[in-house]
Amino acid sequence: DGELHIELQAGPVPAERDFVLEWRPASTDAPRAALFTETFNGETYALLMVMPPSGEALPAKRLAREVIFVIDTSGSMAGTSFREARTALRLALKRLSPRDSFNIVAFDSTAQRLYRRSVAATPERIGHALRRIEALTADGGTEMLAALKLALDGNTASSGVRQVVFITDGAVGNETALFDFIKSHIGASRLFTVGIGSAPNGYFMRRAAEAGRGTFTYIGRPEEVQTKMSELFARLESPVLGDIAVQWPGVVTEVFPERIPDLYLGEPLVMVVKASQLTGAVHFSGMRARARWQQSVTLSGGAAQGGIARLFARRKIDAVNLEQGYLRRELGREQARVQVRSKIVELGLAYHLVTRHTSLVAVEKERSIPAGEKVKPWPVPVNLPAGWEMEAIWGEDPDDASSTAMIAMMTKAAPSPADKGRKQQDELRKSAPTSQDALLVALNQRLPQTATSASLLLLAGLLLLGVALLLRRRGRA
Structure with a gap:
């Protein structure tokens, strides 16, 4: 009946990571397209999917590239996520060819690059970069905008294709500013986001890749790093179709995405449209193996499928946010x-x-x-994302009965116990079971923040002012 029913083989599992469903389109020797349609509230919507050709149909020649690797070394990456990120970066560097050039940008509360400009991927340079990667540690804030400015500054040392590979968990709070910067500075570059860890910011990663005309790769487990990074770089080394242009007939009123990314091996190009009526044909063109490729798809006769109108609305909401x-x-x-x-x-x-x-x-x-009872809020138990380290988050032994972690996990509103007596701490422990507020307390009290703290800077400024006044008085005395 054209439907698939999916269930977990092991039965119930802890809700500590994203659910990921992977699928691949059937391979062919040339790009091909599929059309699905839906009528919703009297209006017509369509989903057009362009499939890439199979790997055997592609030319063996690789593109000369300039690759900028950006790695997140902030405190939110501590633990499994950072180990995965370093492994991913090592694998990526080892895949570079002598025709490529590269640079590395690392960021936490600040951002810095390994070289002032990209350098040729010689064995000596690769070896130097690998040694520097081993010295990286995960701590501090997440000043992602500073890293993007270094990666997209236009200071290029190569005439090849410029690809920015961004390895992060996406734990940021200034998404709007980041999207705006990517859209206005991406130019001819392409941005590829690599989400690391069990609970990355998928919304940011996908939208950033879309704004950067690239793709998003999710790595949720350590054993996936080598396979996922190998697949990503196989795609980046030989884009199937670049410089894609799409001409729609006049009956189509809105199209998403508005900026068409390149087409890569194993990843279909998906477009959703709203139209007054589906007539005529849409014309595709692009560069394939340095030759112009063209194809037309008739907009009538598509297979009826529900949910396309809502998918269109989701894409439009994403565009509004961008x-x-x-x-x-x-x-x-x-x-x-x-x-x-x-x-x-x-x-x-x-x-x-x-x-x-x-x-x-x-x-x-x-x-x-029960009758007569009033509805009241109650803390809901949650799991710490898989791979997060309790001690790295709380800064103390979570098994210690007097620790902030233990108290926060057992109370809905857990203030810091530093200034409370033993009796007050015991009362807190009895108040409620493990709750989401525990994580909020952890994130607010212990986990390095995702931007420079204004309140901290103000406090530091006042302290320095007080010291200056004290020294001035002593000088006069």
């Missing part, structure tokens, strides 16, 4: 926020979607609490 930086410059921060929120609410209600500003409400028909 435009927020531009709107801030044109309208001001508050007006931009109001306009973006209004558009997202409108789309969420029209297409019945859960968004940042809209929710689905479920109303229970059967009462599940």
